[in-house]
Amino acid sequence: MSEMTRRSVFLDEIGLGPLWLRRDGGLASAEPIEADMAPAEAIPAAALHGQQLEPVMQNRAEISAWGGDEPISAPPAVVHAANSPAAMDWTQLQTAVAGCTACGLCHGRKNTVFGVGDSKAKWLFIGEGPGRNEDIQGEPFVGPAGKLLDNILLAMGLKRGDNAYIANVVKCRPTDGTGRDRPPAADEVAACMPYLQRQIELIQPTILVALGKTAALSLLGLDPATPVSKLRGTVHRYADRPLVVTYHPAYLLRQLGDKGKVWSDLCLAMSTYANAGE
Numbered sequence: 001m002s003e004m005t006r007r008s009v010f011l012d013e014i015g016l017g018p019l020w021l022r023r024d025g026g027l028a029s030a031e032p033i034e035a036d037m038a039p040a041e042a043i044p045a046a047a048l049h050g051q052q053l054e055p056v057m058q059n060r061a062e063i064s065a066w067g068g069d070e071p072i073s074a075p076p077a078v079v080h081a082a083n084s085p086a087a088m089d090w091t092q093l094q095t096a097v098a099g100c101t102a103c104g105l106c107h108g109r110k111n112t113v114f115g116v117g118d119s120k121a122k123w124l125f126i127g128e129g130p131g132r133n134e135d136i137q138g139e140p141f142v143g144p145a146g147k148l149l150d151n152i153l154l155a156m157g158l159k160r161g162d163n164a165y166i167a168n169v170v171k172c173r174p175t176d177g178t179g180r181d182r183p184p185a186a187d188e189v190a191a192c193m194p195y196l197q198r199q200i201e202l203i204q205p206t207i208l209v210a211l212g213k214t215a216a217l218s219l220l221g222l223d224p225a226t227p228v229s230k231l232r233g234t235v236h237r238y239a240d241r242p243l244v245v246t247y248h249p250a251y252l253l254r255q256l257g258d259k260g261k262v263w264s265d266l267c268l269a270m271s272t273y274a275n276a277g278e
Protein backbone atom coordinates (compact mmCIF):
# COMPACT_ATOMS: atom_id res chain seq x y z
CA MET A 1 0.00 0.00 0.00
CA SER A 2 1.46 3.32 -1.03
CA GLU A 3 1.90 6.14 1.44
CA MET A 4 -0.84 8.11 -0.26
CA THR A 5 -3.23 5.17 -0.23
CA ARG A 6 -2.47 4.52 3.41
CA ARG A 7 -3.26 8.09 4.29
CA SER A 8 -6.43 7.96 2.29
CA VAL A 9 -7.53 4.84 4.13
CA PHE A 10 -6.90 6.49 7.48
CA LEU A 11 -8.68 9.62 6.43
CA ASP A 12 -11.68 7.62 5.37
CA GLU A 13 -11.54 5.74 8.65
CA ILE A 14 -11.78 8.92 10.66
CA GLY A 15 -14.21 10.58 8.32
CA LEU A 16 -11.72 12.99 6.76
CA GLY A 17 -11.88 11.57 3.25
CA PRO A 18 -11.97 11.89 0.36
CA LEU A 19 -8.32 12.79 0.06
CA TRP A 20 -7.86 15.01 -2.95
CA LEU A 21 -4.57 14.92 -4.80
CA ARG A 22 -3.08 17.89 -6.56
CA ARG A 23 -1.81 17.39 -10.10
CA ASP A 24 1.73 17.66 -8.76
CA GLY A 25 1.04 14.71 -6.47
CA GLY A 26 0.84 16.74 -3.28
CA LEU A 27 -1.94 16.70 -0.77
CA ALA A 28 -4.80 19.09 -0.98
CA SER A 29 -7.43 20.01 1.55
CA ALA A 30 -10.47 17.82 1.77
CA GLU A 31 -12.42 21.03 1.77
CA PRO A 32 -11.38 24.63 1.16
CA ILE A 33 -10.71 26.99 3.99
CA GLU A 34 -13.73 29.21 4.38
CA ALA A 35 -13.51 32.88 3.66
CA ASP A 36 -14.26 33.78 7.24
CA MET A 37 -11.41 31.54 8.37
CA ALA A 38 -8.85 33.83 6.83
CA PRO A 39 -5.54 34.03 8.65
CA ALA A 40 -5.34 36.42 11.52
CA GLU A 41 -2.87 39.25 11.47
CA ALA A 42 0.57 38.15 12.53
CA ILE A 43 0.30 38.69 16.23
CA PRO A 44 3.39 39.28 18.32
CA ALA A 45 3.88 36.68 20.99
CA ALA A 46 3.39 38.01 24.47
CA ALA A 47 5.30 37.27 27.58
CA LEU A 48 4.90 33.52 27.37
CA HIS A 49 6.95 33.31 24.25
CA GLY A 50 9.83 30.94 24.67
CA GLN A 51 12.48 32.89 26.44
CA GLN A 52 10.14 33.86 29.24
CA LEU A 53 10.22 31.00 31.65
CA GLU A 54 8.67 32.61 34.66
CA PRO A 55 4.92 32.47 34.95
CA VAL A 56 3.21 35.53 33.59
CA MET A 57 -0.23 35.68 31.95
CA GLN A 58 -1.20 38.72 34.00
CA ASN A 59 -3.50 40.00 31.30
CA ARG A 60 -4.84 36.71 30.24
CA ALA A 61 -8.48 35.96 30.83
CA GLU A 62 -9.90 32.62 31.70
CA ILE A 63 -9.64 30.49 28.64
CA SER A 64 -12.51 28.54 27.25
CA ALA A 65 -12.16 24.95 26.26
CA TRP A 66 -11.88 22.53 23.42
CA GLY A 67 -11.59 24.93 20.58
CA GLY A 68 -14.84 26.71 21.21
CA ASP A 69 -15.13 30.43 20.75
CA GLU A 70 -16.99 31.27 23.91
CA PRO A 71 -16.26 34.57 25.71
CA ILE A 72 -14.05 34.35 28.74
CA SER A 73 -13.61 36.21 31.98
CA ALA A 74 -10.99 38.25 33.78
CA PRO A 75 -7.55 37.08 34.86
CA PRO A 76 -6.41 36.34 38.37
CA ALA A 77 -2.89 36.94 39.61
CA VAL A 78 -0.22 34.32 39.12
CA VAL A 79 1.47 32.34 41.83
CA HIS A 80 3.99 29.63 41.12
CA ALA A 81 5.37 27.93 44.15
CA ALA A 82 7.54 25.35 42.45
CA ASN A 83 11.21 25.78 41.76
CA SER A 84 11.78 27.18 38.33
CA PRO A 85 11.65 24.40 35.75
CA ALA A 86 13.90 26.40 33.44
CA ALA A 87 17.08 24.55 34.39
CA MET A 88 15.61 21.09 34.88
CA ASP A 89 16.43 18.06 32.80
CA TRP A 90 13.69 15.71 31.62
CA THR A 91 13.73 13.49 34.69
CA GLN A 92 13.79 16.42 37.08
CA LEU A 93 10.90 17.96 35.22
CA GLN A 94 8.84 14.77 35.45
CA THR A 95 9.55 14.56 39.16
CA ALA A 96 8.64 18.19 39.68
CA VAL A 97 5.33 17.81 37.88
CA ALA A 98 4.49 14.60 39.77
CA GLY A 99 4.82 16.41 43.07
CA CYS A 100 3.62 19.84 42.04
CA THR A 101 1.25 21.83 44.24
CA ALA A 102 1.67 25.16 42.47
CA CYS A 103 -2.02 25.59 41.80
CA GLY A 104 -5.29 24.35 43.19
CA LEU A 105 -5.67 21.62 40.60
CA CYS A 106 -3.34 19.46 42.65
CA HIS A 107 -6.11 18.86 45.17
CA GLY A 108 -8.48 17.00 42.90
CA ARG A 109 -6.13 15.00 40.74
CA LYS A 110 -5.60 11.27 40.76
CA ASN A 111 -2.51 11.58 38.59
CA THR A 112 -0.50 14.30 36.99
CA VAL A 113 -0.39 13.97 33.22
CA PHE A 114 3.08 14.93 32.09
CA GLY A 115 2.82 13.94 28.43
CA VAL A 116 3.49 10.97 26.23
CA GLY A 117 5.58 10.16 23.22
CA ASP A 118 9.02 10.53 21.77
CA SER A 119 10.99 13.02 23.85
CA LYS A 120 13.05 13.83 20.74
CA ALA A 121 10.03 14.17 18.46
CA LYS A 122 9.93 16.67 15.65
CA TRP A 123 6.16 17.03 16.07
CA LEU A 124 4.67 18.37 19.29
CA PHE A 125 0.90 18.33 19.76
CA ILE A 126 -0.44 20.42 22.62
CA GLY A 127 -3.90 20.21 24.09
CA GLU A 128 -5.69 21.88 26.95
CA GLY A 129 -5.60 19.62 29.99
CA PRO A 130 -6.44 16.15 31.26
CA GLY A 131 -10.01 14.95 31.40
CA ARG A 132 -11.44 12.17 33.52
CA ASN A 133 -9.86 9.30 31.62
CA GLU A 134 -6.51 11.02 31.39
CA ASP A 135 -6.55 11.75 35.11
CA ILE A 136 -7.20 8.09 35.86
CA GLN A 137 -4.57 6.76 33.46
CA GLY A 138 -1.97 9.52 33.78
CA GLU A 139 -1.70 9.85 30.02
CA PRO A 140 -2.98 12.59 27.72
CA PHE A 141 -5.57 12.00 25.04
CA VAL A 142 -7.05 8.66 25.95
CA GLY A 143 -10.67 7.76 25.32
CA PRO A 144 -12.58 8.78 22.18
CA ALA A 145 -10.72 12.05 21.63
CA GLY A 146 -7.44 10.23 22.04
CA LYS A 147 -8.48 7.58 19.55
CA LEU A 148 -9.34 10.28 17.07
CA LEU A 149 -6.00 11.99 17.64
CA ASP A 150 -4.19 8.68 17.15
CA ASN A 151 -5.97 8.18 13.83
CA ILE A 152 -5.12 11.71 12.78
CA LEU A 153 -1.48 11.03 13.61
CA LEU A 154 -1.57 7.87 11.54
CA ALA A 155 -3.06 9.79 8.64
CA MET A 156 -0.09 12.13 8.91
CA GLY A 157 2.39 9.27 8.93
CA LEU A 158 3.02 9.67 12.66
CA LYS A 159 2.06 7.76 15.75
CA ARG A 160 2.12 8.26 19.47
CA GLY A 161 5.67 7.68 20.59
CA ASP A 162 7.23 7.76 17.13
CA ASN A 163 8.37 11.26 16.16
CA ALA A 164 5.38 12.73 17.95
CA TYR A 165 4.97 14.00 21.49
CA ILE A 166 1.63 14.89 23.07
CA ALA A 167 1.32 17.26 25.99
CA ASN A 168 -1.19 19.59 27.59
CA VAL A 169 -1.09 23.14 28.83
CA VAL A 170 -1.99 22.02 32.36
CA LYS A 171 -0.88 18.74 33.86
CA CYS A 172 -3.75 18.21 36.30
CA ARG A 173 -7.45 17.77 35.58
CA PRO A 174 -9.62 20.86 35.99
CA THR A 175 -13.13 20.16 37.22
CA ASP A 176 -16.09 22.30 38.20
CA GLY A 177 -18.10 22.12 41.38
CA THR A 178 -20.01 19.10 40.10
CA GLY A 179 -16.91 17.15 39.15
CA ARG A 180 -17.24 17.76 35.44
CA ASP A 181 -14.34 18.69 33.22
CA ARG A 182 -13.83 22.39 32.66
CA PRO A 183 -11.24 24.60 30.99
CA PRO A 184 -8.29 25.60 33.16
CA ALA A 185 -8.48 29.07 34.66
CA ALA A 186 -5.91 31.70 33.84
CA ASP A 187 -4.00 31.30 37.09
CA GLU A 188 -3.84 27.54 36.58
CA VAL A 189 -2.51 27.95 33.05
CA ALA A 190 0.04 30.48 34.24
CA ALA A 191 1.19 28.24 37.08
CA CYS A 192 1.65 25.25 34.81
CA MET A 193 2.99 26.89 31.67
CA PRO A 194 6.66 26.85 32.76
CA TYR A 195 6.55 23.06 32.65
CA LEU A 196 5.32 23.06 29.08
CA GLN A 197 7.85 25.71 28.14
CA ARG A 198 10.63 23.54 29.51
CA GLN A 199 9.26 20.47 27.73
CA ILE A 200 9.42 22.39 24.46
CA GLU A 201 12.99 23.47 25.15
CA LEU A 202 14.06 19.92 25.90
CA ILE A 203 12.19 18.25 23.06
CA GLN A 204 13.26 20.85 20.49
CA PRO A 205 10.41 20.08 18.11
CA THR A 206 10.44 21.30 14.55
CA ILE A 207 6.76 22.21 14.61
CA LEU A 208 4.02 22.67 17.18
CA VAL A 209 0.35 21.96 16.64
CA ALA A 210 -1.99 23.68 19.09
CA LEU A 211 -5.15 21.63 19.59
CA GLY A 212 -7.89 24.05 20.50
CA LYS A 213 -8.32 27.48 21.91
CA THR A 214 -6.65 27.09 25.29
CA ALA A 215 -3.45 25.73 23.82
CA ALA A 216 -3.34 28.32 21.06
CA LEU A 217 -3.99 31.32 23.27
CA SER A 218 -1.69 30.12 26.01
CA LEU A 219 1.22 29.65 23.64
CA LEU A 220 0.67 32.74 21.55
CA GLY A 221 -0.34 35.07 24.34
CA LEU A 222 -3.24 36.46 22.37
CA ASP A 223 -6.32 38.41 23.27
CA PRO A 224 -8.55 35.81 24.93
CA ALA A 225 -11.45 36.94 22.79
CA THR A 226 -9.66 35.65 19.69
CA PRO A 227 -11.67 32.78 18.22
CA VAL A 228 -9.93 29.65 16.98
CA SER A 229 -11.42 30.29 13.56
CA LYS A 230 -9.25 33.41 13.30
CA LEU A 231 -6.10 31.51 14.25
CA ARG A 232 -6.45 28.76 11.69
CA GLY A 233 -4.97 28.88 8.21
CA THR A 234 -1.75 30.68 9.05
CA VAL A 235 1.59 29.69 10.48
CA HIS A 236 2.30 31.35 13.80
CA ARG A 237 5.61 31.35 15.63
CA TYR A 238 6.41 30.13 19.11
CA ALA A 239 9.99 30.52 20.33
CA ASP A 240 11.13 30.71 16.73
CA ARG A 241 9.28 27.55 15.79
CA PRO A 242 6.27 27.29 13.51
CA LEU A 243 2.96 26.71 15.23
CA VAL A 244 -0.26 25.72 13.51
CA VAL A 245 -3.63 25.93 15.21
CA THR A 246 -6.47 23.50 14.73
CA TYR A 247 -9.50 22.30 16.62
CA HIS A 248 -9.28 20.05 19.65
CA PRO A 249 -10.27 16.43 18.92
CA ALA A 250 -12.94 16.57 21.64
CA TYR A 251 -14.51 19.53 19.88
CA LEU A 252 -14.22 17.68 16.61
CA LEU A 253 -16.19 14.76 18.01
CA ARG A 254 -19.04 17.16 18.62
CA GLN A 255 -18.65 19.01 15.34
CA LEU A 256 -18.04 16.30 12.80
CA GLY A 257 -18.55 18.73 9.96
CA ASP A 258 -15.30 20.47 10.89
CA LYS A 259 -13.09 17.44 10.18
CA GLY A 260 -12.26 18.76 6.75
CA LYS A 261 -11.04 21.99 8.31
CA VAL A 262 -8.79 20.02 10.61
CA TRP A 263 -7.34 18.18 7.67
CA SER A 264 -6.71 21.53 5.96
CA ASP A 265 -4.83 22.68 9.06
CA LEU A 266 -2.78 19.51 9.15
CA CYS A 267 -1.94 19.81 5.47
CA LEU A 268 -0.64 23.30 6.29
CA ALA A 269 1.38 21.85 9.16
CA MET A 270 2.81 19.08 6.97
CA SER A 271 3.83 21.48 4.21
CA THR A 272 5.39 23.78 6.82
CA TYR A 273 7.29 20.84 8.26
CA ALA A 274 8.48 19.80 4.81
CA ASN A 275 9.65 23.33 4.05
CA ALA A 276 11.59 23.34 7.28
CA GLY A 277 13.75 20.67 5.67
CA GLU A 278 12.71 17.81 7.91
Ligand code: SF4
Nearest residue numbers: 100103106172191192
Ligand atom coordinates in the same frame (compact mmCIF):
# COMPACT_ATOMS: atom_id res chain seq x y z
S1 SF4 B 1 -1.87 21.92 37.02
FE1 SF4 B 1 0.35 22.21 36.77
S2 SF4 B 1 0.87 23.92 38.19
FE2 SF4 B 1 -1.16 23.11 38.81
S3 SF4 B 1 -0.69 21.57 40.39
FE3 SF4 B 1 -0.84 20.48 38.41
S4 SF4 B 1 1.29 20.40 37.67
FE4 SF4 B 1 1.22 21.98 39.27
